[in-house]
Amino acid sequence: MTTDRIYIPPAQRKITSLVRNFRDLSKYCEGYMKPRFIFRSSSLIPYQNDSLYNNLKLLDVHSIIDLRSEIEYLRSSYNDWFLRDIHLYWIHLDISMPDEVLEKHNLTSLPFYKQFIWYILHYNKKELRRVFSVLANKKNYSIVIHCHEGRDRTGIIAALILLLLDVPEENIIQDYLASDMKTQYSDLEFLLEQIENLGGIREYLSSIYVTEEMQAQIRKILAP
Template sequence: MTITPGDRAIAFSTVFNFRDLGGLPTVDGRKVKRGKVFRSDNLGRLQERDAEAFAALGITRVIDLRRVGEVASLGRIPEWTRVAWHHHHLEHEMWDHSTYTDEIGVARWLADRYRDLLETGAADIARVITLLSNVDEGPAVVHCVAGKDRTGLVSAMVLSLLDVPDDEIANDYALTELSEPAYLAWVRSVDPAEAAKAQPPFYTQTPADAMRLTMAELRERHGTPRDYLRRSGITEQTVERLRQGLIE
């Protein structure tokens, strides 16, 4: 089965992995509300020619998950967007790329990294979800550099609290890979030398099995994602506010 983002994906000139988390089904047959929470790659690349399209989304809040150095080198979302900018880096060690082998495979290697990030960044993830639960403050977008790993985990945790099935969460995660050709074409146009560098496969691949493993093993360690988030500082009031604001 081919998974496509349908009309949840939103195209900008130099932002390639932007999509609505709304429209995904819950286990009881309802859906996540559209136009409330978005996920994205680096919004520091947003161009003023995209101002009208961005404004049409009504976004009032941006939650930036990047490291301080990444924000400094890659830039914040432009001032002309007039959004509230919240910076919440998810605490984790830099990845040791030398540990990757083809025998381990992309899905297993990424799931191991996500496990570590869930453990060391738990308090930060809880703070981000608490921010997102303030739905009455307006639509929000969460992003990092590629919109893949940190953004993927936060999105997975939010969707799990909304009772979206793990397979749907994994399929949404996998959609990031569809954005890579457009991103690489842009890099070739602006920095051919950078584009020519060989990249490890986990840079550009987002196999659904990576998120399936992550969710299954999170349940083995913590019981449920909700149990994990409760231990990380998420209150029942926050969960209820998130559900009331984001489920149709």
């Protein structure tokens, strides 16, 4: 264990005390992921002020990936001054889950969050590729990834990133459950099973046109 990996900068402590579910994605992945490259969070929008901005800049945040829907975004969006030198990638994950889609794939008997996970993986391929395209560009780091609560959509993206970095499943589960609220062990198990059934994380990402070169670049950026 190194001091660098367990050190939490004051700026990060301040944001964590203010913003729900804000944490370093490497928190439960010591030895597998560099610290302070990706932060996962609930929406930062309710907390926009000079203090939050300054603390994000102290963490060298260059980009925000906002996974919220168009309705959520129109209802609550970032101020221009807050994004003056932070690049916003609004990559709206569709979570509509039409009944006809669930019926077509015999998913109606599944619990809601398992339907949700399945739908994200199978009906948001272009959006997921965009997320990984952002992650493959070193100039975008450090990055904050958020949805509304920082739990479901963000949790899926976080798990996919950690799988790509060969983080053990028990560590991925630990990170997923740290978002509390309604997160359940069985939901992440379902996600891991789905990825395995699709050939594993590398095969799944390749199937959505996240190339082997992009995957290698992400690992090069994030792995210690």
